[in-house]
Amino acid sequence: xxxxxxxxxxADAPAxxxxxxxxxxxxxxxxxxxxxxxxxxxPADIAAGRCWAADGPDGLLxxxxxxxxxxxxxxxxxxxxxxxxxxxxxxxxxxxLIAFAEDEARSRGLPCVRLYTNAxxxxxxxxxxxxxxxxxxxxxxxxxxxxxxEKPLPPAPAS
Numbered sequence: 285x286x287x288x289x290x291x292x293x294x295a296d297a298p299a300x301x302x303x304x305x306x307x308x309x310x311x312x313x314x315x316x317x318x319x320x321x322x323x324x325x326x327p328a329d330i331a332a333g334r335c336w337a338a339d340g341p342d343g344l345l346x347x348x349x350x351x352x353x354x355x356x357x358x359x360x361x362x363x364x365x366x367x368x369x370x371x372x373x374x375x376x377x378x379x380x381l382i383a384f385a386e387d388e389a390r391s392r393g394l395p396c397v398r399l400y401t402n403a404x405x406x407x408x409x410x411x412x413x414x415x416x417x418x419x420x421x422x423x424x425x426x427x428x429x430x431x432x433x434e435k436p437l438p439p440a441p442a443s
Contacts, residue, residue, distance in 0.1 A: 361389030363399035
């Protein structure tokens with residue numbers, strides 16, 4: 285499926301919010317509450333340059349929220365949210381968004397990508413190790429049972 289990943293624009297915020305609510309809805313019964321991404325402040329993320337939209341032939345299919353993070357002695361690229369429209373799930377779009385984040389991290393000279401997911405999101409717990417991510421810890425934050433992952437990145441090839 286053709287996919288164009290671009291910086292999100294302010295006008296995208298309502299569609300991004302709707303896509304996240306739709307794609308994360310299946311987790312609400314498992315968690316007993318809405319996952320954190322369902323309350324994402326997309327206007328702020330867009331204004332900060334932390335949000336990308338993934339467009340397919342028929343419009344918005346996914347999104348990514350990610351940013352440089354960490355102290356100077358331990359920098360990383362934090363992958364905060366990846367969401368794919370339920371109608372487009374299973375076509376590799378989530379993997380494409382994660383690969384985009386990894387490329388973005390390399391282009392910024394960052395040595396790794398870090399992320400967390402909820403322990404109830406068992407699909408993610410299986411996916412991230414297949415993509416080279418290593419679990420680095422588990423803890424409760426803001427009432428969410430989070431599982432943390434990290435993927436070291438080789439340097440970008442010299443051009």
